[in-house]
Amino acid sequence: MNLFKDLRENYGRNAVRDLRSLENTERKISRFRCHRVFSLRAKHSGLIPTSLKLKCPINSVRARDIVKKAEKALLNERIRVISNKIRYLEQEKTRLNTDLKSRDVNKELSIQISRHVENSRENELQYVRARQTRKLKELAEKQDKSANNNANKNNSHAEPDLSGTQLKRWVKNLSKYKLSDAQNRVLARGLGYGVSPDNLTHSSIVDEHIVACERACWKLPKPEAAQLRAEIVGTLKSAKLPPSNIGKDERVAINQLQKEESIMVLGADKGRATVVMDKTEYQQKMSTLLSDSKTYEKLDRDPTPKHKRELVSILQRLEKEEKIKKADKQFLYPTSENVPRIYGSPKIHKDGTPLRPIVDFTGSIGYNVAKSLADILSPIVGQSEHHVLNSKSLAEDLKDVTLEDDEILNSHDVVALFTSTPIDLTLHILKERLNEDKDLKIELSSLLMT
Structure with a gap:
């Protein structure tokens, strides 16, 4: 340049x-x-x-x-x-x-x-x-x-395809009640869909935070508990209402479904479909299930107080024998006496839509004990040679199996499996399996004998 x-x-x-x-x-x-x-x-x-x-x-x-x-x-x-x-x-x-x-x-x-x-x-x-x-x-x-x-x-189910076969896939209406388009959209989102609150003052979310805070404060010193309560109160007061994740017509549809007394809205036994049944049909099927005297026994009175006294006595004995710590006893101690509730989950993949009985143990006297036992037993689950993880695992196991001309593959549909399991034999097997595993650190093993 x-x-x-x-x-x-x-x-x-x-x-x-x-x-x-x-x-x-x-x-x-x-x-x-x-x-x-x-x-x-x-x-x-x-x-x-x-x-x-x-x-x-x-x-x-x-x-x-x-x-x-x-x-x-x-x-x-x-x-x-x-x-x-x-x-x-x-x-x-x-x-x-x-x-x-x-x-x-x-x-x-x-x-x-x-x-x-x-x-x-x-x-x-x-x-x-x-x-x-x-x-x-x-x-x-x-x-x-x-x-x-x-x-x-x-909002993976926010706008599901409700045309043709998709409607039948996500919403199964077995009742005489005719669902509106808005009600179909709401139900297609699934029973686990979290609807944003329209009022924080009377929202169950606020109640849940308060209850959780009080539970946490039980184990804290008084000054720290007071500080935690103050922080929670300040957070709740300054909380803003989140934007609505459903339309106005869908809120109206939810209210309509809640007020409709002729139907039951349930989750399907398999898959994420939502099932609508007539309440009379649901009650009739549940009554038929409970009338099976081989599986269920009618009680004259509520045995919850008696079982609670027995459980408290066992926990006190275990603590005295130094088999559990004080903190474990406090966790296992029954603070609520809710009676376990049974309900039915529709099997829409079977003819006649039978109900699978499910017992909700939440809030019962043995809820925390069951959680602790589940943690104890989890290491030995799936160790049996006969254990099948899922259908994919079963297919892998069967892919090398060849059937002869005079052979058939038979699959049994077990009815009332858990209620038919012999409890004494099951406890004996579990005790043997736990004793055989020397690496397990179990503080609550004596609970298996109760």
């Missing part, structure tokens, strides 16, 4: 070096200014640049909030650092301009230098601006896509 050649011939290599430095400084200023604009726009749009994204090492709401705050703090710090860098480069630019002027460059060459520096600045500005604009757009699209994916994940 003639500019650098003339500058080198007339003013020396140092003058060319200063011009190159001035040109690079102008380009850096353009880049950092575009970077600052990009960061400010990201901040105002609630976006976090990819380079500042942090991986949350703990899967909890509080941990994710901490990470989000840290990402925002890093973005603010980047803006501050970029602004300081621009101020430094402006000072360097001023110094280089002064050095060039001190060489008494002629007017024509000074104009060429100014034009060259300005062109370099503008070219760099246009290039970086286009790149940063594209990055910001992609970042916003990525966040929108992520938000949509999360919404679809959380």
